[in-house]
Amino acid sequence: MTDKAAEGYESGGEAAQEAGAKGPDELRRQIERTRSQLGDTVEELAGKADVKGRVQARAADMRDRAGAMTVQLRSSAAQAGHTVQGKATQAGHAVQDRANRAGHTVEHNLPEPVRNAVHAGARHRGPMVAAGVAVGAVAAVAVLRHRRHGR
Structure with missing residues (x-):
């Protein structure tokens, strides 16, 4: 990593910590929210990738x-x-x-x-x-x- 990248990483981390979490408890809550959102996104993607399930649902509708x-x-x-x-x-x-x-x-x-x-x-x-x-x-x-x- 270059020095500029290291600086950006460190300053970005500090900026995120200053703008986001105001302590370890807040950081844990943000992490939990992010995990939940990520889980929902993965679930949606899995549903879209489930071609067989979608075909079966369409067939039942037909x-x-x-x-x-x-x-x-x-x-x-x-x-x-x-x-x-x-x-x-x-x-x-x-x-x-x-x-x-x-x-x-x-x-x-x-x-x-x-x-x-x-x-x-x-x-x-x-x-x-x-x-x-x-x-x-x-x-x-x-x-x-x-x-x-x-x-």
């Missing part, structure tokens, strides 16, 4: 979001399914009323492909409802994506 979105999509799909079922019921009643006014059966007024679809739907109600819910879910996802991305 799972929570996905769960919430699943609930929302199921609700939207169920609502869409009910809407589709209601519209189909209204259309069926309209066709029935029209057939009744004309004195015909409903099947008489429907084209052959529609008649076949109605008969298949009557025989297999469960899959038809599931298909309606699936169509509703696809529509709900499309609407949500459109709203989110503005496209």
Whole structure:
């Protein structure tokens, strides 16, 4: 160490002692505060360096979001399914009323492909409802994506 460095070290030490600690007890308190601050800083740095922990926390957050979105999509799909079922019921009643006014059966007024679809739907109600819910879910996802991305 050079003489100037030694002087600066000694005078810096004295300046620090004069400006900071007013005795051994005060110096001990300052040291304890500095240790505590250093510990906090090391803890923060360790948290930032814990990539695995941060990834796990992010994954847990994403799972929570996905769960919430699943609930929302199921609700939207169920609502869409009910809407589709209601519209189909209204259309069926309209066709029935029209057939009744004309004195015909409903099947008489429907084209052959529609008649076949109605008969298949009557025989297999469960899959038809599931298909309606699936169509509703696809529509709900499309609407949500459109709203989110503005496209």
